[in-house]
Amino acid sequence: MQIIQPHYHAIARTAQDYERMAMSGVVAVCEPAFWAGFSRKYPETFIDYFRQISEFEPTRAAEFGIRHFCWVAVNPKEAENPGLSRAVIEQMPEFFKKPTVLGVGETGLHKSSPSECEIMEAQTQMAIDHDQLLLIHTPHLGDKLHGTRRVLEILERMPVNPDKVWIDHVEEHTIRMVKDRGYWLGFTLYPITKCSPKRAVDLIEKYGGERTLVNSSADWGPSDPFLLQECILEFRRRGHSLQEAIEIFYNNPARYLGQNPKFDIKPIRVEEIR
Amino acid sequence: MLSAPEVLDHNYLESRCLLLELAATLDRLDRARAGGGSDSVESDDRLQRIRASLTILADRDATPDRAERILRLFSDPAEG
Ligand SMILES: [Zn+2]
Numbered sequence: 001m002q003i004i005q006p007h008y009h010a011i012a013r014t015a016q017d018y019e020r021m022a023m024s025g026v027v028a029v030c031e032p033a034f035w036a037g038f039s040r041k042y043p044e045t046f047i048d049y050f051r052q053i054s055e056f057e058p059t060r061a062a063e064f065g066i067r068h069f070c071w072v073a074v075n076p077k078e079a080e081n082p083g084l085s086r087a088v089i090e091q092m093p094e095f096f097k098k099p100t101v102l103g104v105g106e107t108g109l110h111k112s113s114p115s116e117c118e119i120m121e122a123q124t125q126m127a128i129d130h131d132q133l134l135l136i137h138t139p140h141l142g143d144k145l146h147g148t149r150r151v152l153e154i155l156e157r158m159p160v161n162p163d164k165v166w167i168d169h170v171e172e173h174t175i176r177m178v179k180d181r182g183y184w185l186g187f188t189l190y191p192i193t194k195c196s197p198k199r200a201v202d203l204i205e206k207y208g209g210e211r212t213l214v215n216s217s218a219d220w221g222p223s224d225p226f227l228l229q230e231c232i233l234e235f236r237r238r239g240h241s242l243q244e245a246i247e248i249f250y251n252n253p254a255r256y257l258g259q260n261p262k263f264d265i266k267p268i269r270v271e272e273i274r
Numbered sequence: 275m276l277s278a279p280e281v282l283d284h285n286y287l288e289s290r291c292l293l294l295e296l297a298a299t300l301d302r303l304d305r306a307r308a309g310g311g312s313d314s315v316e317s318d319d320r321l322q323r324i325r326a327s328l329t330i331l332a333d334r335d336a337t338p339d340r341a342e343r344i345l346r347l348f349s350d351p352a353e354g
Contacts, residue, residue, distance in 0.1 A: 141290075192288055193287060196291075198295070198299075198302075199298045205305070206305065
């Protein structure tokens with residue numbers, strides 16, 4: 001089956017992961033800018049990072065026939081340094097012109113501090129001003145419930161188009177508030193700390209698969225790019241058709257990301273040849 | 275051997291994850307039962323065993339042989 005991996009931190013992964021993803025049907029990955037495991041000191045370090053994901057990483061993916069797209073942003077953890085964040089944000093519009101940059105992401109909240117909220121707001125405004133897609137990270141673990149509420153409060157005050165906004169890492173206790181407001185939502189599959197493949201399928205069965213993106217994120221921490229394929233297998237084993245799987249794991253990302261014309265992968269339908 | 279706070283540290287997130295998976299499994303079962311069809315699982319002794327093991331887990335005064343007790347619970351009776 002053809003798969004789009006809508007949230008994937010390729011710079012933290014090996015070429016072997018690309019190779020195996022290609023063998024398993026992945027045709028495109030999208031790489032949001034994120035925290036490197038340590039907090040960077042200089043705006044220039046971010047700019048080089050943005051160059052890496054917008055210029056170099058597509059060439060690495062292309063060796064395995066995978067299309068690579070990316071997002072630029074100051075992640076919530078480093079938004080704790082507003083001076084540095086502002087200096088980086090100023091330079092982001094340059095990257096919006098690049099052929100594989102899809103929007104602003106991932107911004108959002110981590111501990112929901114005043115600086116994080118201020119920087120999320122600034123980046124949301126930038127996405128609105130430049131008509132970019134917006135990818136919002138919601139906090140992990142115990143911070144998720146109140147952090148997601150805070151994210152929604154910030155968005156509510158701003159003239160965002162919900163069609164363009166993807167709120168990621170939702171789980172059972174945050175899905176309804178995101179869905180009710182018409183945003184796109186993401187399930188992030190992790191071995192221990194986020195959603196699991198089975199729970200993601202439960203949520204799809206319970207709430208429907210509209211405006212839903214599933215990703216396995218995969219970064220430098222304990223994570224597994226193939227939880228996405230595990231989720232597809234679970235979905236199919238529960239009796240959902242191939243076309244239903246394509247709708248969620250291929251067509252939905254094609255629809256959401258395709259709002260930016262640079263993402264030119266179109267939804268597909270399987271048909272019998274008669 | 276690890277100290278008690280270390281054991282909690284090492285196992286907290288994993289325990290949280292295992293509990294969530296179990297909760298989601300029971301939810302899945304309930305949703306399937308609510309969906310109609312024949313409800314034959316209530317008398318299924320596997321479900322009874324799952325429920326009985328949950329009471330062992332919930333007992334704060336249980337002795338540290340919970341794993342053994344649960345395995346006994348899931349053991350088939352001797353034949354004959
Ligand atoms: Zn994230």
